[in-house]
Each structure stands twice: as C-alpha cells, then as structure tokens.
Amino acid sequence: MSSIYRIRGVRDLPREELFAPGHGLCAGCTAGTVIRHLLKISGRNTIVVNATNCVEVSTTMYPYTSWRVPWIHVAFENAAAVASGIETALRVMARKGLIDPNKRINIVVLAGDGGTYDIGLQALSGMLERGHRVMYVLYDNEAYMNTGIQRSGSTPLHAWTTTTPVGKVLRGKMQPKKPIAEIVAAHRIPYVATANIAYPIDMDQKFLKGLQVEGPSFIHVLQPCPTGWRFDPRYGIEVGRLAVETAMWINWEITMGDFKVTVRVPKRKHVKHYLRIQGRFRDLSEEEIEEIQELINKEVERINRMAGEEVIGPLAE
Amino acid sequence: MSWRELPIGGIILEAGNSVKRKTGDWRVLRPVIDQERCVRCYICWMYCPDGVIEIRDTPYRTKAGRIWNITFEIDYDYCKGCGICAQECPVKAIELVEEVK
Ligand SMILES: Cc1ncc(C[n+]2csc(CCOP(=O)(O)OP(=O)(O)O)c2C)c(N)n1
Ligand code: SF4
Numbered sequence: 001m002s003s004i005y006r007i008r009g010v011r012d013l014p015r016e017e018l019f020a021p022g023h024g025l026c027a028g029c030t031a032g033t034v035i036r037h038l039l040k041i042s043g044r045n046t047i048v049v050n051a052t053n054c055v056e057v058s059t060t061m062y063p064y065t066s067w068r069v070p071w072i073h074v075a076f077e078n079a080a081a082v083a084s085g086i087e088t089a090l091r092v093m094a095r096k097g098l099i100d101p102n103k104r105i106n107i108v109v110l111a112g113d114g115g116t117y118d119i120g121l122q123a124l125s126g127m128l129e130r131g132h133r134v135m136y137v138l139y140d141n142e143a144y145m146n147t148g149i150q151r152s153g154s155t156p157l158h159a160w161t162t163t164t165p166v167g168k169v170l171r172g173k174m175q176p177k178k179p180i181a182e183i184v185a186a187h188r189i190p191y192v193a194t195a196n197i198a199y200p201i202d203m204d205q206k207f208l209k210g211l212q213v214e215g216p217s218f219i220h221v222l223q224p225c226p227t228g229w230r231f232d233p234r235y236g237i238e239v240g241r242l243a244v245e246t247a248m249w250i251n252w253e254i255t256m257g258d259f260k261v262t263v264r265v266p267k268r269k270h271v272k273h274y275l276r277i278q279g280r281f282r283d284l285s286e287e288e289i290e291e292i293q294e295l296i297n298k299e300v301e302r303i304n305r306m307a308g309e310e311v312i313g314p315l316a317e
Numbered sequence: 318m319s320w321r322e323l324p325i326g327g328i329i330l331e332a333g334n335s336v337k338r339k340t341g342d343w344r345v346l347r348p349v350i351d352q353e354r355c356v357r358c359y360i361c362w363m364y365c366p367d368g369v370i371e372i373r374d375t376p377y378r379t380k381a382g383r384i385w386n387i388t389f390e391i392d393y394d395y396c397k398g399c400g401i402c403a404q405e406c407p408v409k410a411i412e413l414v415e416e417v418k
C-alpha cells in the first residue's frame with residue numbers, strides 16, 4: 001500500500017515520479033497524466049497489468065520502459081484474467097510464507113476503451129464475479145487509437161472516427177456510448193467510479209479508495225486524445241473540463257451500492273462548447289448537436305433521480 | 318546486441334530506462350516559466366503528461382522581495398512542448414516560445 005491515506009489537495013501528492021519520461025505518447029496525451037497520478041497513489045508496491053493499447057505500445061518500446069514498478073503485458077483481451085492470476089498467486093505465496101503476508105501489493109489493470117468495452121469485457125466480468133482484489137483502470141479515449149482511430153463501444157454518438165465517417169450516409173457513429181461503468185456496477189463489486197483528468201484530486205481520491213477495498217474496483221477515466229479527437233494538444237485538460245461542465249461526462253462513485261456524484265455542476269453549459277473545440281465533431285449539423293444535447297438532458301434527469309437531489313443543474317449558457 | 322544476450326521473454330530489466338530517449342527534440346514550442354510571476358500553485362506540475370516539470374527546493378526572491386521556498390523548472394531534455402502547462406497556468410506565468418533551429 002502506498003504511504004498516502006488521504007489526499008485533500010495537490011500538495012499531498014508525492015513528488016516521486018514512478019512513470020519515467022522518454023515515453024512515446026503523443027505530445028499532450030493526457031494518458032500520461034492519468035498514469036503519473038495512478039502511480040503516485042499506488043506507490044512502489046504495485047504490479048501493473050497493461051492490455052494492448054496506446055499506453056502499452058508507447059511506454060515500453062523495447063528495449064526501453066517508462067515503468068518504475070513491475071509491469072506486464074500479455075494480450076489485448078485478457079488483462080483482467082492475467083491480473084486475476086497474479087492476485088491468486090500472491091495470495092498462495094503469502095499463505096505458504098514465500099512472501100510477507102502483511103505486505104499489501106496493489107494489482108492494477110490499465111486498459112483502454114477498446115480493451116474494456118469490447119474485447120476484454122468477458123475477462124473483466126469473470127474477474128469481477130470471482131471477486132479478485134484488483135483495481136481495474138479504464139482510460140477512455142473513446143476509440144481504438146493505437147491502430148488509427150477506429151470506433152469502439154465507447155465512441156459517443158455522431159463522433160467521427162476512421163470507421164464512422166461523417167458524410168451523406170453515415171453521420172459519424174450512429175449509436176450512443178455504452179454505459180460501461182454501470183455494467184460493471186451491476187456486478188455489485190465494492191467500488192466503482194468515473195473520473196476525469198481535469199479533476200485530478202477527485203480522480204486520485206478514487207484511485208485511493210479503489211486500492212483500499214477488499215475486492216475488485218473499477219475506475220473509469222475520461223482521457224482526451226488530441227490525435228484522435230482532433231484538437232490542439234494544449235487543450236487536453238480544457239476538453240476534459242468542458243466534458244464535466246456540459247455534463248457530457250459526470251464524475252460519480254458507487255461505494256458498496258451507495259451512489260454519489262462527486263463533482264457537482266450547479267449550472268451546465270450547452271454541449272456545443274464541448275463539441276466545437278474538437279475536430280471529430282466538426283461536421284455536425286445544428287440538429288445533430290441538439291440531438292446530443294437532448295441525450296445529455298435525459299441523462300442529467302436520470303442522474304439527479306439516482307442522487308435524490310439536483311446535483312447537476314439546469315442548462316445555463 | 319544479438320538475440321543470445323536478450324533476457325528470456327522480452328523482459329526489460331532496467332526500470333525506467335526510457336530516460337535514455339530524450340523526447341525534447343519533438344518540441345516546436347518551448348514553455349518558459351516566468352519565475353517572477355509564478356505563484357507556486359503546482360498546477361502545471363499536476364497536469365504535465367510527461368512529468369517533466371520539477372519541483373526544486375531552490376529558494377527564489379522576487380524583485381518585490383517575496384521569498385519562495387520552491388521553484389518549478391522544466392526539463393527540456395524531455396518536454397514535448399504540448400503547451401498544457403501554459404494553457405492551465407492560472408496566472409499566465411508560462412509563455413510558449415517558438416524553438417528556432
Ligand atoms: C486480439 C487483437 N486484436 C487486435 C489487436 C490490434 N490492436 C492493438 S491496440 C488496438 C487498439 C486499442 O484500443 P483501446 O483499447 O481503446 O486503447 P487505445 O489504443 O485507444 O489507448 C488494437 C485494435 C491486437 N493487439 N489484438
Ligand atoms: S493517439 Fe491519443 S491516446 Fe494514443 S498516444 Fe496519441 S494522444 Fe495518446
């Protein structure tokens with residue numbers, strides 16, 4: 001376990017960087033921010049299981065690695081199965097006295113949206129059902145980025161990708177985003193949360209909680225991708241912030257079944273502010289933008305009902 | 318290096334050896350921190366995707382006489398010039414300057 005027990009602000013984070021520079025993530029790739037914070041919270045006693053994705057490919061360009069903690073890559077679809085095996089092996093080794101049974105070793109999966117929503121879902125569901133003490137971190141850039149921006153179950157409605165072009169027949173992706181965190185929560189695991197790189201302290205508190213529970217936890221982080229979402233790399237954090245301010249993304253957590261919105265939004269911005277700064281939504285018509293806004297309005301209503309109060313406010317600008 | 322010398326299973330034994338890959342030459346824009354203006358808020362350090370903004374325990378005295386115990390410094394060997402730090406700095410203490418080569 002890391003030596004941090006509580007984080008109130010940025011000054012509580014350790015200075016030590018367990019994620020070395022020199023990696024090949026694109027300039028401004030906010031996945032770097034996610035990993036830095038994740039390792040600051042987990043500390044050195046951590047084993048990272050990385051599914052195939054941008055992070056895996058860019059941070060371990062053989063013979064180099066950016067990881068200062070033990071790290072393993074196996075395949076695209078089985079990260080949760082590998083983590084389950086590691087957790088079980090550690091438990092057996094502790095029982096046999098081969099390792100210190102009092103030493104808490106964090107096992108963390110790091111997987112993309114393709115590797116979670118689509119291709120790794122079966123292994124993930126098995127891991128959750130068996131109840132392994134693993135924290136699964138989904139960094140969500142809403143497409144298969146590493147192989148050239150193909151749509152995934154996470155890509156939002158009307159977003160352009162190379163497999164969902166915006167033209168006369170197709171208008172970007174024709175289906176809305178799949179509610180993966182709630183699908184995970186339906187497994188009734190101890191802790192599930194959504195987070196966003198623009199709110200790192202909220203995200204870090206969730207990493208910390210996820211590592212402290214006795215069982216599986218799942219942290220779903222929105223990770224703006226300048227290359228695939230088509231925006232200037234300097235705006236990665238701004239894009240994440242706008243996602244929350246427009247309620248396109250809502251930061252919440254479910255602790256032992258208790259639902260709570262952790263970042264309240266008293267007045268919401270119109271979704272056009274979020275869509276406009278990204279090239280992947282460039283060709284949408286006014287009607288399509290309104291269609292997305294309607295989806296958000298419905299979702300906000302649903303979330304407020306779940307919260308039992310108005311945690312996300314009315315549309316203001 | 319021949320294949321005979323490679324560790325079995327493609328294991329990389331030197332943790333964090335990517336520091337040998339200096340990514341600073343990717344940079345088109347160079348972020349420059351104005352130490353006079355910087356209010357030591359940690360925000361750039363918190364967001365930098367490459368973790369290349371360092372917190373140094375070097376005191377700094379501003380022209381107005383204010384003493385700071387720490388200094389934020391950018392490691393240009395690795396900074397890719399994404400501009401996130403400049404964009405997020407609340408007091409606009411980071412300027413993006415074009416690299417001229
Ligand atoms: C079984 C299998 N199919 C396809 C691939 C090729 N592949 C490698 S990474 C990747 C995309 C990963 O997408 P995602 O999980 O969203 O992570 P991202 O790259 O977007 O970070 C694909 C399709 C593979 N490695 N294995
Ligand atoms: S394509 Fe996107 S997710 Fe992948 S490294 Fe580049 S910015 Fe990051």
Ligand code: SF4
Pocket residue numbers: 350354355356357358359360361362389405406407408409410411
């Ligand atoms: S964000 Fe700006 S003010 Fe804050 S520490 Fe960085 S340079 Fe200084």
Ligand code: SF4
Pocket residue numbers: 028348364365366367368369370391395396397398399400401402403
């Ligand atoms: S420009 Fe980007 S990589 Fe360079 S210091 Fe700023 S945030 Fe970090």
Ligand SMILES: [Mg+2]
Pocket residue numbers: 112113114140141142143144145146
């Ligand atoms: Mg992806």
